[in-house]
Amino acid sequence: MNSFKKNLLKKRYNAERRFQWYGKIAIGLALSFLAVFMFQIFSKGYSAFQKTWIVTEVHYDKELLLIDAESPSKDDLENADYYDVAYKAMTSLDPGLPEEEDRQLIQMVSYKYEAEVKDLLLKNPDYLGKIVPIKLTASDDVDQVHKGNYPRDIPEENRRVNDYQLQIYDMLNERGDILLEFNISFFTSPDSREAELAGIASSFMGTVFSILVCLAFSFPVAVLAAIYLEEFAPKNKFTDFIEVNINNLAAVPSIVFGLLGLGVLLAVFNLPRSTPLVGGITLSLMTLPTIIIAARASLKAVPPSIREAALAMGASNMQTTMHHTVPLSMPGTLSGTIIGLAQALGETAPLILIGMVAFVNTIPGTPVDPAASLPVQIYIWSESAERGFVEKVSACIMVLLAFLILMNLAAQIVRHKFEKKWS
């Protein structure tokens, strides 16, 4: 081998090695971005899955409750006055505090503490007249102090927790009367202006309903359109025109669909504002082209020999399509659908336009109840000033990601099942 040939060979090998390195670097970069992103979210968000409680004692004093009856009924307990009992439960933490300073103690728990005091007695009527320990939801500021997210060394006037409250917190913490438990209410409560009470139940259900509505509208329409265009429609200028338009539709910014939803669904058809029904239909406009394109591609990918085999057996076009082509294309169509839905899942802009950004503090039971959605909830919380919402934003992102992963998993399982059946 002469030196020229040797050089050429070496160059070729080097080029390949270089190329492989470029690839590795690209993958490494992508993975490290992902790792940083995940670390950011998890390190900020994991604490939102825990909730801080303040333990104190409550005396269910009949006199303060203004209960006269000897053996009070459920209604009596329901209608009793809990203001003083709850108030005393908190102020008893520091009996020496002058009355005009009480608010400092009350501010350490959520504004719903009175309701919590009431709920405990309603659940345990025999507590009446007794002194019992009670867990009260700590305010978001105490919560953040306890989780270590709140700097204690800045000047008092810049802090939302003052020196006195910190002193009480330290005392309670030493006694073991500050509890950190799994935050069930994050999953069961609707949104709230108070960070310690806010949950994702409303937006989660809103997202579930929106996706279901979106699926119900877009999947049948898209699949029928794809089958017709691919298997039956004549190939002419008009169908070419439709194809170009569908491809263009897939690239239209989502906010435009939001405007369409606002202008047509809300203004013309008068559908209820802020509801998953309208959100789902708006999102389905977005997912339609995605599903159509995926379904057509997977119909195209079915080998022509299968069609020929069916036609040669005397199957009609319709039978060939329904018995052979469509079932074989289903795995591809389904994964296209999931990709479309996953896009819809993370969509924020169109939902804001049709009013799903409204503050909703009820949990929707049907697609026509007002609701938020997870990405919009993230947007709303990230606008809030309180420190307590910072971790909620990350936690909400984690829930959204988990939702996405679950959907992909479901898609994989469905795909796998279909593929097993057909090949």
Next chain:
Amino acid sequence: MSKIKAENVNVYYGSKQALFDVSIDIAEKEVTALIGPSGCGKSTFLRCLNRMNDVIEICRVEGSIKMDNLELNSRKLDVVRLRENVGMVFQKPNPFPKTIYENVAYGPTIHGIAQSKEEMDQIVETSLKKAALWNEVKDRLDEIATGLSGGQQQRLCIARAISVSPEVILMDEPCSALDPIATAQIEELIDDLKKEVTIVIVTHSMSQAARVSQKTGFFHLGKLIEFGPTDKIFKNPDNQQTQDYITGRFG
């Protein structure tokens, strides 16, 4: 006796003409082989016989093709009925990605041939037996057909084609994707089938044409150059081009 009679068949793909004035008489319960170099139009002609050219949008067929006095090249013809009577086996085995049973039962199902499950079982069994596949698959009828070997798949396709008891079976190079042993099995099968069915086979292998057919037609550049008894075509052709092709001087 003549089963299919084609007269002056011209086929165009768009503006390109693929067949020129082909006239041929295909005899009943015989094997007719169509030979010729690639692109000579023999497959195109074969696909005229069960109207599979309909699938190709730019394809246009002129002339008359009559099967038992029924005009095949007519708009009014019901292609579903035609294809029930004219089965086809393709170059590459193309079983449906379903079970072996479902593959054979598909034709009888869509044409409503079997009245009951027992009848269907019977049809599947006879078809597979006729295709010399029964013994190999009788214990695994519910397995996916694409798991069979190439030769088995092709015999399954033949079983599928004969399941609706067609009068004619068209074979488009049925052995070109198979090894010699599988090829021998298929050829044996063709020999058996011709007792009941008229077979038209397109093949690239001249020895195969010589082995299985009674009549042979030689196509070249879209024209039927010579057609006659296989013996004569191979031993003493009238046409110089046929002579050259058969002796391997071109093609």
